[in-house]
Amino acid sequence: MNNELLLGRQPVLDQHQKLVGYELMLQLEAGDKTPPTYNPSRAAMLICAAYAELGIRSALGRNIAFLRFDPMFFHEDAIEAMPPDAVILELALETAPDAQTLARCRALRERDYSLALANYAGLDERSMPLLNMLDVIKIDIREHDENKLRELAGPLAKLPLKLLAQGVETQEAMELSKKVGFELFQGYYFARPEIVSGRRLMASQISLIQLINLVSRDLDTAKIEDGFKHEPALAANLLRIVNSVGYGLNRRISSLRHAITLLGRRQLQRWLQLLLMTPAEETPDPSSSPLLQVAALRGRMMELLLRHSYPRNGTLADQAFITGIMSMMPTALGLPMHEIFEQIALETSVMEALTSHAGVLGKTLALLECFDADDSQGCMHMLDQLPEAGLSLGTLNSCLVESLRWVNGSTEDR
Template identity: 25%
Template sequence: MSEIFVGRQPIYDRELDVFAYELLFRSEQANSANVVDGDKATSDVIINTFMEIGLDNIVNKRLAFINLTRSFFVNHHAISLPKDRVVLELLEDIDADEEVIEGVKRLSQQGYSIALDDFIYHESLQPLVKLADLVKIDIMSLDKEEVRAHVLALRQHPVKLIAEKVETQADFDFCRELGFDYFQGYFFAQPKVIRGRRLPNNRLAILKLLSRLQDPDITPGQLEELIAQDVAFSYRILRYVNSAAYSLSRKIESIQQAVVILGLQNIKSWTTLLAMSQVDDKPNELVITAMVRGKMAEALAKAQKCDRPDSFFTVGLFSALDALMDNTMEEILTQLPLADHIANALLHRQGIHGEILSCVLAYERGDWERVKRSAVSMSEIRECYLAALHWAEEICHQLIEN
């Protein structure tokens, strides 16, 4: 697994308590950005934060400021982020044309907080100021009188002010006296680089998924089936939708539920971003094994008339995560807050989910004595296995063919 990085720099309130963190692109352990492609840098920050390391692992319960490039503001199908956890920063080098203003307005109306980065006042920026919730002023790029004039002008609007590039005690005293609400800079803390490990992904399934995403008539059910073909992607989607970012009252157990929660377009957007991140291949046979387990577990659950057979598919599919991710199941489940009965089935073979998974694994290994302990007849179990095998092989054949 390759290493991934996200930089973060704290933003303090007037009492010097941490108010939020600005998340920064980092391509290596060295504490510098080295941005070549702004869109990819933004995508990497979002992917690494929400679907690799985890938002709470980076900012805990605080807000995350995320720099967005022009395309993220003007794209009507941009990625969906938790509105109560993030602040979207409009970078200073983005021209405030009509398309950008409309994009900012749309996101603001959707409930996102908007910050203007490295703000230097100009009459053309007035429409953006009216839409913004926070304005960041780079005090190193202005003299004291200009900073004072900016504060005076901006206080005519209901925006919070953030002093950027606060380098010294004198800078902090000056900005605090002027009435800035928040402060950021090397005087308080340099950006800290957070490291993580990128999970492997099935390149073939992702490519197939991307090609199908171009079909405007794709249904939620078809999209769900496509996502389920790639275990690592299924893992990421469930990890994200079950994260604290969504504050759900109950854990999501299956891809079907995740599609309902995130919506068709948001799933498409996340997949597009995932395709921009580096992926690692695993042997096709290992992926087929995971798919067979999932489909067989689902079929056995239906045969026993269990509730939510899709959750049994999840258990079977994820039973191969340790091999796919090159990690222990215990460690993987610390990053994936699955419902307790699913986690217990994967770790300890407990509950009805654990019983069915045990039957699936026993059949796979030829442990016939253990298979016979199942509540389903041997002939039914054999039919479930053969149907699952046919389904998995057919799906993989389609992937390779296309």
């Protein structure tokens, strides 16, 4: 499974745009969602296998995995290998549930599993028998206008369950869904904001850019320390980060110079770039911020892929991480890439990768852009463009899980 199929993911957010979890799915070959040989029960079995085989439970941290099952596989014992506190089981029904399915739902509820109903189309023979056992109802908002969404959501408002809007791809769609009563939202709308040329950066962002440039130019620690001294909030944040990581020390760090030395230039640059993508009132927490998670995952996955392909070229792996992070910077800042280049010092190979997908960095970035877009056909095409890298679908799956683990809790090599 790990070498033949691509594990896809769709982020699920709450009303505050905090990451709740991911719907895990299999990306089918050639981008075809319903090929003649597609077997939903086998797909569900492979999702369960992937969850166990790849260690997804620990990789997701506190985030929930939404797993969809067809009625046939819903009765399999393999489902109960999933931890109840870490998954939501989605039941996809085409017809009314039979007595066996209802009994299975009751048994799973007694074992503390949370249940969701996919493809909700109203109070009918398919949904009515299940209502008192559901925690989540999913509605694909792309299939309905506003009036129909209100009609579907209204009767459910007083029930102790949450409505999840599937297919939310724009901010407008998210706002509409929120207005009619949805509490959970699935899609990549947060990564598609308006980009405006000439938009002015906030003072805090300008200060961060100055520090990023100091670090990337490999100046003396004293000059970097002086830059932090002019930004007390950032200095306090730096000390908090280093002290929370610990580094096996018996005493807390109070010196900026010591903190900079312990954290290291590479990690300091990564932390500052993530901080640049964070609202001014918050600290960077990729495990809860969807935009930061996409950026951190893309950066870490690029780094791991390049380490895999070119194990003796640490510089290329470092550039890969920076390329992945920077690819999300226009989204975070609302600025076109060429204006960001005017303010942040980057190496030529990184800039060429970001603007034209040039070189191995650019091709790897294009591969991960397809991966994030659930474009399996695009992934296969880009893997063919990187024959010398020795990458496979299995490599992508493994790097995704390792990157999720890194983002969601592991401080090793941060």
